Amino acid sequence: MRRTAVLSLLLALPLLLAGCRAGGRSExxxxxxxxxxxxxxxxxxxxxxxxxxxxxxxxxxxxxxxxxxxxxxxxxxxxxxxxxxxxxxxxxxxxxxxxxxxxxxxxxxxxxxxxxxxxxxxxxxxxxxxxxxxxxxxxxxxxxxxxxxxxxxxxxxxxxxxxxxxxxxxxxxxxxxxxxxxxxxxxxxxxxxxxxxxxxxxxxxxxxxxxxxxxxxxSPEQSVWYAMLTDRYDGENGSPGGLLGVRLRGVKSEIGAGRSGEDLWLSLALRMEAADRLPAGEADALCARIEEGVRGLFLSLREQAGEDVFLLGDRLARQDAALWQELAPDFARLFAGAELRVSCEIRAKESGNR
Amino acid sequence: MRRHQTGSGLHKTALAALFTVGNTLIRYPWRSVGPDMLGLFLLSAVGALIPALCLYPLFCRLLRRRLSGRRGRLCLAAALALPLGAYALFCVWRSCGDYLNFASGLILPDSGRLLLALGFLGCVVWLSRVSGQGLDAFSLVCFVCVLACVLALFCFGIPHFRPEYFGVRLPGSAAELAGSLPVLLWESFLPLAVLSGYFALAAPRRGERALAGGTAVGCGILLLCVLQTLLTFGASYAAELRYPYSFAVRILSVGQYFFRLEGFSYLLDYAACLLRAAVCLAAARRLLGRFFPRLARWLPPAAGTVIFGIFCLG
Incomplete structure (x- = not known):
């Protein structure tokens, strides 16, 4: 029995090792x-x-x-x-x-x-x-x-x-x-x-x-906003310190629409963390810049593209298939009037105070 | 004696498991059904147990007993054994053809086609002629290696999985199911009927446990492979690829130095196809041998030569 097993494996080896010659007889x-x-x-x-x-x-x-x-x-x-x-x-x-x-x-x-x-x-x-x-x-x-x-x-x-x-x-x-x-x-x-x-x-x-x-x-900065808008932001590893001097700790992103099909909205709540405590004015200015950047990109891309480049439809379909079935025929119009709600919060790393 | 029987049960379970995998993974029969793929696979896994539970006792009754002078029983046995033997030969052809096309297309794309055919068919013919214990030992060794490879590849693939590709959906209507039924029958039920025939002729008396257990384990291995493919590529893209599981494994890397791990998946394809072909050939030989003992002796080399000739010409 042992001999059979060894022989079988030996028979298998030439065929498996043949994969090493994928170059086709070429040195x-x-x-x-x-x-x-x-x-x-x-x-x-x-x-x-x-x-x-x-x-x-x-x-x-x-x-x-x-x-x-x-x-x-x-x-x-x-x-x-x-x-x-x-x-x-x-x-x-x-x-x-x-x-x-x-x-x-x-x-x-x-x-x-x-x-x-x-x-x-x-x-x-x-x-x-x-x-x-x-x-x-x-x-x-x-x-x-x-x-x-x-x-x-x-x-x-x-x-x-x-x-x-x-x-x-x-x-x-x-x-x-x-x-x-x-x-x-x-x-x-x-x-x-x-x-x-x-x-x-x-x-x-x-x-x-x-x-x-x-x-x-x-641009690289707009790419970060785009990743947030499309739910493709890797919050665990992401550190847009090079862009803003703060670290993004989490993004809470939600999408929804009224049953009447009149109001499509996307909400983004960004939680940032600064290495040191920022003066109140500076933190507010940074928050305003982030909110403006995200909102500005959303509006400008929507205008330029004229179509759902943020994949909101995909997300809505994943979240609520029945609602998506209802809204899909008129989604282009809904997307054109979609509302974006952005909020930003910056905390200092040590104190936890804003 | 007791010890021998326990060992034999394990060996036979391994044999049944690898037979169940067979060339199914290469053929990827669910590619035509799109998003229903996983649901249909689970359905076919349930269907795969039918031969073990229903056909095996029937074959035991009809094929294992000595052919007596009773003409009715003889005719019934012949009516069952000869078509089953012919179908077993067809399974040999399909299994060998699928593996050889796969290997010459993916493993050795530019060379060694005839050498590969000669080596593989030689192994099939030789394995089909060795004793039952030899085949069992080969099955167990292969099974352990295959299981280790499949589990390891699945674990390495986890970082590439996308949960959004997962979804179990059964055919929504009777018409959809009717469209999928022939696929299920052709790919899972019928080849396993040959395995039941082989077990009825070769296995110890209580072979149904090993047969059913092995079939379930084989379905488990297939499930891991199908899940890995689905979660990596999604059902619709996987259906477009020629060999989805091999391609899903091909993208894996471990650390900075270990790339192209698909070589380990070739072991699964090789061992499963080889065993399915060898068992089918052995089953055909034994079934034919019930009625034409002298002719049956020449069946394996003759079948190997014919398949080699067709493959060379094709």
């Missing part, structure tokens, strides 16, 4: 590991594909210099074929950590890009997706802290979103799982850093992509 020096993929629209209505590949160093003294391969084509596959035709090595996407979507991509092109990512073994579903004015330029900028911008940018975003308290779901599978008609795609926006900057890219806030409409851009 490491015959492969280009793609760390980031950028997509931009080209002048002919097609796609310009940029692949960032960290090159292996011949000696320890050499500085890592990632290469950027670009190709154009009517589809993503055509652009990829154009790149592959000029290379002597195979391209391996399984280590890709970043997808950069440039400005001006159409909805069909975005669908094709996500289809390319999901078509089997091409791109990891856990790769992060970001927006950039020019994806190729962002990846061309390189990085000093890691061998490639593709590995650097996700780290920068993790750091920034942690300190701002942004809970942005921007991995490929998260975007796809949350996708639904009419719902904006929220991506972190990065711009290529200048030559003096130590990072590959600089965080520029959030970008809201909407179907067939111009994208909306939010």
């Amino acid at each position: 490491p020096e015959q492969i280009y590991l793609v760390s980031a993929v950028g997509f931009d629209p080209d002048s002919n209505g097609g796609v310009r594909l940029s692949l960032e590949v960290p090159l292996t160093r011949e000696s320890a003294d050499e500085s890592p210099a990632p290469a950027l391969f670009t190709g154009e084509g009517g589809t993503v596959e055509e652009a990829l074929r154009q790149i592959a035709a000029g290379l002597g090595r195979r391209l391996l996407f399984s280590h890709c950590a970043l997808l950069v979507l440039g400005d001006g991509l159409s909805r069909e092109q975005m669908e094709a890009i996500f289809g390319f990512a999901e078509s089997g073994v091409t791109l990891p579903l856990a790769a992060q997706v970001i927006a950039a004015p020019d994806a190729g330029a962002l990846l061309r900028g390189g990085s000093l802290s890691t061998p490639a911008a593709g590995y650097d940018v996700p780290g920068i975003f993790r750091q920034v979103s942690g300190s701002l308290g942004l809970d942005v779901r921007c991995r490929i599978y998260e975007l796809r799982a949350d996708a639904s008609p009419g719902r904006p795609v929220v991506l972190p926006l990065f711009r290529a850093a200048g030559e003096d900057a130590p990072e590959a890219a600089v965080f520029g806030g959030l970008r809201l992509l909407r179907e067939g409409k111009p994208a909306l851009e939010l």
Whole structure:
């Protein structure tokens, strides 16, 4: 019996270990590991594909210099074929950590890009997706802290979103799982850093992509307000100290509507904590600034977008499905007249007094 | 003797559990039903116990007794055994085909297709011919490894779960249920009928406990996998993916250094498909052997060769 068990496991091993050869009979020096993929629209209505590949160093003294391969084509596959035709090595996407979507991509092109990512073994579903004015330029900028911008940018975003308290779901599978008609795609926006900057890219806030409409851009501070309004603020880790000098300890967010369907309201109660006791006037001024910032963003985005970019409908449906069924047909009108109630309270850390 | 029987019960439970998982996870039959998926899965888990509770006693009565000169009993046994044997062969084909397509599409996308088919089918044929004790030992070893992997992967996946994706919804109308019933029948009830046949021929007399217990444990393993997939991707997105569970596991990482943990999920797919195919082949051999003993001896290699040929041509 023991012999049978050992034999069985031995039979299993070759098949399991075969997974190590996912490179397809290629030695490491015959492969280009793609760390980031950028997509931009080209002048002919097609796609310009940029692949960032960290090159292996011949000696320890050499500085890592990632290469950027670009190709154009009517589809993503055509652009990829154009790149592959000029290379002597195979391209391996399984280590890709970043997808950069440039400005001006159409909805069909975005669908094709996500289809390319999901078509089997091409791109990891856990790769992060970001927006950039020019994806190729962002990846061309390189990085000093890691061998490639593709590995650097996700780290920068993790750091920034942690300190701002942004809970942005921007991995490929998260975007796809949350996708639904009419719902904006929220991506972190990065711009290529200048030559003096130590990072590959600089965080520029959030970008809201909407179907067939111009994208909306939010500054880092507005991104924090947006996260609060959409219930995507990570209060546990969030510390907008860099923006306001206070720490947000909690957000109580509620949404509701009258049965008559006339009054839709969203209420936000923010509880902040200052490291030291603030003078009364200063605390009030800070509260006023926060309330004004949140309210201002709500009103301006509502006016610019003309649609529910705060996902209030989603929240209402989750909270009270029956009420949502009743309000859904007339929700656009209700949203246009929705009321926002913001209140802010700042306490000192030690004393607990305002 | 008593000790041997206790051990055998555990082994058989492990065998039934892995058989229940089989190629079900790769086929992901609930993808067509969208948000009802979890409800239907729970329904099918209940349905999966029917063969253990109803068919096993029937098969024991008809198949385990010696074929006597009574023509009526012989005809009844033949009418039951031959279609069941043919269906068992079909299950071998489906299980092998599903695993080989899965492995050549995901594990070895660019190479080793024929080698993989040869290795896997060789294992299936060999396992179907070993003694019952050999198959039992293999099942238990695999079961322990599989359970450890599934539990560990589930725990590692918890930080990625989204509670809003959870929801149990049963089909709202009789028409909806009627649309889902063939799927339930095809994917859970019928293959487990073959397992009941195998147990009736190979298991000790009190096999129903191991059969029912193993089926329930197998459903439990499937439930963990389905929950992990659902809570990571949501029902509608999971339904769009080719291999949702493998993809749900693929995104996991532990700390800064352990990535791509989906290799551990391949063990589940490999062991479950291999065991289902081997047990189905062994069941077909034994069922056919009741009537054509000499012919049945050549059934495993012949079936393996035919499947290999079809896979190579396909």
